[in-house]
Amino acid sequence: MMISTKGRYALRFLVDVAANQGEGFVPLKDTARRQGISEKYLEIVVKELARGGLLEAQRGKGGGYRLARPPEEYRVRDILERMEGPLVPVACLEPGRAACPRKDACRTLPLWQGLDRVISDYLDRFTLADL
Amino acid sequence: MMISTKGRYALRFLVDVAANQGEGFVPLKDTARRQGISEKYLEIVVKELARGGLLEAQRGKGGGYRLARPPEEYRVRDILERMEGPLVPVACLEPGRAACPRKDACRTLPLWQGLDRVISDYLDRFTLADL
DNA sequence: CTTTTTTCCTATTTTACCACAAGGAAAATA
DNA sequence: TATTTTCCTTGTGGTAAAATAGGAAAAAAG
Numbered sequence: 104m105m106i107s108t109k110g111r112y113a114l115r116f117l118v119d120v121a122a123n124q125g126e127g128f129v130p131l132k133d134t135a136r137r138q139g140i141s142e143k144y145l146e147i148v149v150k151e152l153a154r155g156g157l158l159e160a161q162r163g164k165g166g167g168y169r170l171a172r173p174p175e176e177y178r179v180r181d182i183l184e185r186m187e188g189p190l191v192p193v194a195c196l197e198p199g200r201a202a203c204p205r206k207d208a209c210r211t212l213p214l215w216q217g218l219d220r221v222i223s224d225y226l227d228r229f230t231l232a233d234l
Numbered sequence: 235m236m237i238s239t240k241g242r243y244a245l246r247f248l249v250d251v252a253a254n255q256g257e258g259f260v261p262l263k264d265t266a267r268r269q270g271i272s273e274k275y276l277e278i279v280v281k282e283l284a285r286g287g288l289l290e291a292q293r294g295k296g297g298g299y300r301l302a303r304p305p306e307e308y309r310v311r312d313i314l315e316r317m318e319g320p321l322v323p324v325a326c327l328e329p330g331r332a333a334c335p336r337k338d339a340c341r342t343l344p345l346w347q348g349l350d351r352v353i354s355d356y357l358d359r360f361t362l363a364d365l
Numbered sequence: 366c367t368t369t370t371t372t373c374c375t376a377t378t379t380t381a382c383c384a385c386a387a388g389g390a391a392a393a394t395a
Numbered sequence: 396t397a398t399t400t401t402c403c404t405t406g407t408g409g410t411a412a413a414a415t416a417g418g419a420a421a422a423a424a425g
């Protein structure tokens with residue numbers, strides 16, 4: 104599996120907030136109920152989004168979350184990478200990794216590079232506004 | 235990560251066998267050495283390929299493995315799915331799974347279906363002969 | 366028939382991550 | 396001051412990845 108609940112919930116949360124924020128803030132509790140996601144677990148996910156500057160938070164009564172920017176500025180790939188780490192399909196393509204000693208002779212490397220490319224390109228074509 | 239060492243090793247093993255089988259069998263030990271893979275672990279991977287009919291095995295001296303068919307009849311996707319299970323990017327697309335109750339309202343489902351499509355299409359374009 | 370080479374089989378281990386659950390502290394509003 | 400919300404820490408049960416260990420069974424060569 105490439106995308107865990109962390110990434111999927113993050114996306115669903117953002118879409119829900121985008122759809123339900125008028126001028127104010129959307130409390131996590133409401134989204135959790137609407138989306139049928141465990142409140143406590145969603146907290147973990149959302150906190151990560153807030154730390155990444157994707158969400159603005161407001162505590163206390165009338166508080167909650169809202170998008171930090173307009174929906175069309177959220178690339179799906181950025182959201183997912185924040186939660187999942189790099190979305191490479193195989194370990195040998197991970198950034199910041201010592202180059203594989205067989206990289207020049209490896210018959211399969213080009214295959215993985217192509218796959219990585221295809222996935223990245225696809226996910227770059229979508230923003231929150233498209234959902 | 236989408237593809238684990240199981241899938242990657244399987245592919246490398248098959249490529250190595252294809253390249254090194256003349257008329258006879260290629261012993262696992264040799265491939266393990268050439269590819270720098272743990273012999274014992276590679277056994278597990280290869281046994282799965284043999285059970286799936288992708289390889290023919292011969293025990294004893296002069297034995298080893300060879301391809302059951304010509305290289306161009308091995309689709310990369312089939313090889314990987316044998317080792318990894320279904321290659322879907324998210325759990326909700328797993329075959330034989332109860333349909334998600336929100337599937338009609340889900341804003342993100344089409345995104346995942348498209349991603350799944352893109353990945354499958356890419357991996358269907360390659361066979362062992364291409365590597 | 367014995368030795369060597371190879372695949373075949375079962376079990377165990379280590380490590381890491383996933384998907385939560387629990388309980389409260391701190392802030393903000395009414 | 397009471398209530399609502401986010402924030403923070405900690406624990407937990409399950410599952411999978413990536414091996415490792417130790418031998419049994421077959422096949423060929425001597």
